[in-house]
Amino acid sequence: MRTALASIPDGAVVIVALSGGADSLALAAATAFEARSRGMQVTSATIDHGLQDESADAAASAAAKAEALGIRSRVERVQVAGSDAGTEAAARDARYPALRRIAAEERAAAVLLGHTLDDQAETVLLGLARGSGAASLQGMAPRREDEDGTVWLRPMLGVRRATTEAFCAASDLEPWHDPHNREHRFARVRVRENVMPVLEAELGPGIAEALARTAEQLREDAEAFDEIIHETIEDIVEHAEAGISVSVAALAANPAALRNRIIRLVAHSEFGASLTRTQTLEVARLVTDWSGQGPIDLPGCSAARVGGRVVFTARQ
Structure with a gap:
């Protein structure tokens, strides 16, 4: 106390x-x-x-x-x-x-x-x-x-x-x-x-x-991840027309855990969207399994691959 x-x-x-x-x-x-x-x-x-x-x-x-x-x-x-x-x-x-x-x-x-x-x-x-x-x-x-x-x-x-x-x-x-x-x-x-x-x-x-110890340890890990993510985002994110974009090459170079956290953070900070696990992985496929698929509808926004970037755009 x-x-x-x-x-x-x-x-x-x-x-x-x-x-x-x-x-x-x-x-x-x-x-x-x-x-x-x-x-x-x-x-x-x-x-x-x-x-x-x-x-x-x-x-x-x-x-x-x-x-x-x-x-x-x-x-x-x-x-x-x-x-x-x-x-x-x-x-x-x-x-x-x-x-x-x-x-x-x-x-x-x-x-x-x-x-x-x-x-x-x-x-x-x-x-x-x-x-x-x-x-x-x-x-x-x-x-x-x-x-x-x-x-x-x-x-x-x-x-x-x-x-x-x-x-x-x-x-x-x-x-x-x-x-x-x-x-x-x-x-x-x-x-x-x-x-x-x-x-x-x-x-x-x-x-x-x-269980309480587990929560404490995971919070420590999350705080460390958050610091890494914010440092990384400064280098790989750019503002785009009606949205924000992220470098495909930079996302691909990161481990899956970090890549998925970046995707969720970008969607949440820019559009207030909370992505599910399935939605996050679909966006990640624009980086790791690109085969020409079209835009992905997300809460409050959409994500699409445009050249070497994943572009998040506000939904009309």
Whole structure:
């Protein structure tokens, strides 16, 4: 906890995302304790998604617990829109903009999130099930800064959920138990209650820690790759009419892993497109298996080989 807050200057404002559950309640208490010695101002932000009949009461209770810890509290009600990705994703899509807005209004140095090592392990398993590559196995970063300057910190990624529950019990803090955390229609709940216990029983203890270590190692690799990619892109990318182009020879000279990352990064940075594995490989074939094939339709853009370059163009 202290290490995570070391980058925040004394006297700064921090936001604690407080659901009222054991994890966020333990985080709020620990942050309040640390803030006292550093003159930091702590505000809790409780987001009421309105997904349950008693959600307003739960949000008010969380705010009251924050006030009892000496923390100024804020409660925000958000509208959760329908989503093809499901209720969890829709709630997340509503929650993070609200937290970002609160952080801006409070001029906060960071928003603290109460994700634990168990949450990290579950995230890695869900990413593995999606099969979307190393990026999805990196889990949640301990620190992330958005383009608008919002800083997100997860100080408890090394802490087990059982520890936060024990802390709350020892501190006479009564956490809220979200009914959604027992509903097996949510994939994360099934991983938590069905998959993880089986893995622990069949493979031995320490599975959660091993998954969290895997995420950390993959993030380190990804950071190294990103540095290489950005250095490489400066030399091989040129702006083209209504788009951007990449040297075929330079792409061909790179290993497949680096080539595919460059393709994905170019599409995302220029057009906001997130390419699937299949789409990425189809673009790569313009370099490695060129036989005169025509343009490839991608989300928001198309890719075509023109002479010695792969040209990405915005779709009309």
